[in-house]
Amino acid sequence: MSLFTTNLMLGTFSIASTFAxxxxxxxxxxxxxxxxxxxxxxxLNISVKPITPSGVKKRRGHSIKANSFKVAAxxxxxxxxxxxxxxxxxxxxxxSNDEAETLIEDIRRENNIYDIKKLKIGQKINIPHVSxxxxxxxxxxxxxxxxxxxxxLALEGSNHRHGLRLEAPEASIAEQVRIDQIKAVWGQLVPVxxxxxxxxxxxxxxxxxxxxxxxxxxxxxxxxxxxxxDQTSSIPPLVKSLITTKDPSVxxxxxxxxxxxxxxxxxxxAGFYSVEPDFNLEFGADPKLRVQSDFKVEKNADSLINQxxxxxxxxxNSLPDSLSAFLKKEGFSVLEPFAHQSPLVSRASMRQLLQxxxxxxxxxxxxxxxxxxxxxxxxxxxxxxxxxxxxxxLSVKVDRxxxxxxxxxxxxxxxxxxxxxxxxxxxxxxxxxxVILDNKDDFRKVSxxxxxxxQIPADYANHKxxxxxxxxxxxxxxxxxxxxxxxPGGSLFVTDRPLxxxxxxxxxxxxxxxxDR
Numbered sequence: 001m002s003l004f005t006t007n008l009m010l011g012t013f014s015i016a017s018t019f020a021x022x023x024x025x026x027x028x029x030x031x032x033x034x035x036x037x038x039x040x041x042x043x044l045n046i047s048v049k050p051i052t053p054s055g056v057k058k059r060r061g062h063s064i065k066a067n068s069f070k071v072a073a074x075x076x077x078x079x080x081x082x083x084x085x086x087x088x089x090x091x092x093x094x095x096s097n098d099e100a101e102t103l104i105e106d107i108r109r110e111n112n113i114y115d116i117k118k119l120k121i122g123q124k125i126n127i128p129h130v131s132x133x134x135x136x137x138x139x140x141x142x143x144x145x146x147x148x149x150x151x152x153l154a155l156e157g158s159n160h161r162h163g164l165r166l167e168a169p170e171a172s173i174a175e176q177v178r179i180d181q182i183k184a185v186w187g188q189l190v191p192v193x194x195x196x197x198x199x200x201x202x203x204x205x206x207x208x209x210x211x212x213x214x215x216x217x218x219x220x221x222x223x224x225x226x227x228x229x230d231q232t233s234s235i236p237p238l239v240k241s242l243i244t245t246k247d248p249s250v251x252x253x254x255x256x257x258x259x260x261x262x263x264x265x266x267x268x269x270a271g272f273y274s275v276e277p278d279f280n281l282e283f284g285a286d287p288k289l290r291v292q293s294d295f296k297v298e299k300n301a302d303s304l305i306n307q308x309x310x311x312x313x314x315x316x317n318s319l320p321d322s323l324s325a326f327l328k329k330e331g332f333s334v335l336e337p338f339a340h341q342s343p344l345v346s347r348a349s350m351r352q353l354l355q356x357x358x359x360x361x362x363x364x365x366x367x368x369x370x371x372x373x374x375x376x377x378x379x380x381x382x383x384x385x386x387x388x389x390x391x392x393x394l395s396v397k398v399d400r401x402x403x404x405x406x407x408x409x410x411x412x413x414x415x416x417x418x419x420x421x422x423x424x425x426x427x428x429x430x431x432x433x434x435v436i437l438d439n440k441d442d443f444r445k446v447s448x449x450x451x452x453x454x455q456i457p458a459d460y461a462n463h464k465x466x467x468x469x470x471x472x473x474x475x476x477x478x479x480x481x482x483x484x485x486x487x488p489g490g491s492l493f494v495t496d497r498p499l500x501x502x503x504x505x506x507x508x509x510x511x512x513x514x515x516d517r
Contacts, residue, residue, distance in 0.1 A: 079123040085116040093127065101237050103128065105254065114264055175231045178259060179217050181337040182266065188335060189297065189310060190220045190270065200228065202246045209242055211235075222299060223271030225249040231262075259338065260294060260314040267295055267312070274298040279311065281332070286462065287477035287503050291319075291327065293334075307331025314338060317470050322505040351491040353512040356447075358496050361437050364446045365400055365411055371515060372454070373488050376402035382410060384426055396423045409453055411435040443496040447480055458482045463493070466510040475506060489513075 077088055085107060089100040108116055111125050119125075186192075200218065202209040211228065216235070219227040226249065228235075233254050235243075243250050255265040267275045279296035283289040293311035303309050310333045313319075318339035319327075327334055354371045356364055369376050380401040385394040400411040412424060414436045421436070428434050435453045437446060444460050451458050458480040465475040479495030493512070504514060 075127045077125045077127050079119045079121055079125060081121055083119055085113075085119070085125075088125070088127075097237065105233055109258075109261075114261070114268060178262070178338070179229060179231070182263065183217065183219070185335045185337045186219060188333070189299070190222050192220060200226070200243065200247075200250070202242070204246075207242070209239070209246075211243075219266060219270070221249075221251065221269065221271045225251060225269075225271060227266060227269045228252045229262075229266065230254045263312065263314050263337075264295070267297065272297050273300045273303065281311075281327075283330075284500070284503075287465075287475055287497055287499070289473065289475050289503065289506070291323070291473045293472065304331075309333070310335060312336075313472050315470065315472060316340060317472070319472060320506065320509045322502060322509070323473060326502045350489070350511050350513045351493065352489045352515060353493045353495070353507060354515045355499055356443060356494060356496045357516075358443045361413065361441060361446050362399055362411075364443055364496075365450055368447060368450050368494060369400075369402060371488070371492060371494065372456075374402055374404050374454075376400050380410075382427060382432070384423065384430065396420075396427060404454060407431075407433055409433045409435065411437065411450070413437045413439065415439075447494060451480065451482070456482060456484070456487075458494075465493075465507065465512075473506070475503070 075093075077092065079088075085104050086097075086100050089095045089103065089107075090097065095103070104116065107113075107125070107127065113119070113125075199213045200209075200211040200216070215232070217229045219229065221227055226247075228243070228250060230252055231254075235252065235254075240252055243252065251269040253262075253265045253269055255262040264275075264277060274297070276296040277294065279293045281291040281293070283291075291311075294314045295312040297310040297312060298304060299308065299310075307330075309331055311327070312335045314337075316339055318336050319334055324334045352371065354367060356367050358364065366376070378400055380398050381395040382398055382401065383393070383395045385392050398410040398412045400409075402409050408431065410424075410427065410432050412435070414421060424434050424436060433453045435449050437449065441449070448460065460478065460480055462476050462478045463481050465477055468474050477493075477495060477497055479493055479497065482492040482494065483490065499507070499514070507514060
């Protein structure tokens with residue numbers, strides 16, 4: 001299928017001589033981006049042979065190199081003022097324009113360069129080590145597109161009109177789906193302009209040029225320009241130059257195969273006020289909710305003031321609806337073009353979370369024992385010397401008494417009376433596990449004493465409530481994480497932290513059953 005057609009109105013002259021005449025009369029000096037190899041114009045019909053193992057396509061005494069190569073470790077170049085990748089390769093590494101075009105995409109990907117025009121002074125760039133064979137062609141390279149790149153360049157003509165036709169590989173189904181997913185949400189960022197969505201077409205007295213919008217999707221930019229996405233890297237430099245010369249507002253994006261890079265390239269070309277990658281938001285201190293976003297987009301200078309900021313994610317798991325609604329109230333809209341709804345956690349895998357409202361030491365003790373399914377008795381008298389033994393009866397009052405794993409436990413508050421303290425120490429000698437609470441003990445200290453008495457290992461810390469893998473949000477909260485076979489449900493988290501509605505919703509979303517006592 002012909003993706004675009006370039007027609008050169010050449011009259012009765014040969015293609016090479018007419019093109020030279022046109023350039024001589026139209027320009028004081030030839031723009032290097034429009035230069036053509038005259039050897040390739042001597043024949044009107046040019047066929048392309050299969051790709052050779054070296055990644056080079058041959059045609060009648062001329063070679064067309066594949067346009068993507070695996071970049072191997074080689075020289076390291078330090079960027080100077082005024083540098084760009086083309087200038088570096090052609091000036092310092094003696095590559096031709098075609099050879100530079102061959103290598104530039106993989107050099108850009110290897111070095112994580114989003115825009116070849118925006119290099120930083122002092123930036124280090126890895127340039128592959130290459131050498132030339134006897135016939136002057138580059139050697140030592142392996143094509144990374146090999147069998148997939150099936151391009152043909154042909155010249156068709158009659159006595160009065162000749163056309164330049166390029167047949168490029170169609171985008172894969174995955175690539176097309178990816179573009180369709182971006183387009184599905186793009187209208188929420190940029191108002192769709194029907195005129196801008198039409199296929200690109202340029203007409204002049206010497207040529208006509210059209211691009212198939214199915215293979216080269218068109219996006220509206222925020223500043224009124226148009227973005228052309230070349231997913232298969234199949235637009236030749238000559239055609240790129242023709243397009244940008246005829247319409248400088250057109251921006252051509254070539255980013256494959258990484259989805260996040262493609263999204264970054266389209267966003268960077270869209271004319272927004274600000275596009276910030278790897279943006280993080282934090283809400284609260286303890287618990288702390290953290291939201292990670294691949295991109296934060298401010299459309300104009302007033303977006304932040306007007307609470308019109310957009311967060312864009314490229315991963316497959318979507319944020320919960322409750323979190324998206326919460327972010328919306330905070331002034332952040334969320335776009336997730338590639339995500340599907342995250343599956344809800346089954347009840348079988350739910351963990352218990354106990355939120356203890358700190359309204360007294362004994363209340364804390366009761367709620368912890370309840371959550372551990374340990375029955376207890378309140379305000380009991382425990383005998384130290386039973387009367388039946390020697391006629392002397394001595395007992396001590398305790399606030400809580402319970403038994404667990406064959407051991408007897410008592411909990412009491414210490415009022416500062418040394419006699420009371422001595423009696424409880426005597427009670428320990430009779431086999432009781434005694435927990436003495438000081439009137440200054442807070443939730444953390446009371447809980448530690450109870451769990452220590454029960455010989456349950458648990459440290460008070462700021463815990464990550466669920467793994468971050470595959471998720472764009474996380475939460476940290478202080479409390480005791482208790483796990484073991486003797487724990488109801490196998491897992492218990494005990495905290496005194498107040499839980500906002502959004503925190504409760506996200507805890508439930510991630511498998512916590514909340515007990516609020």
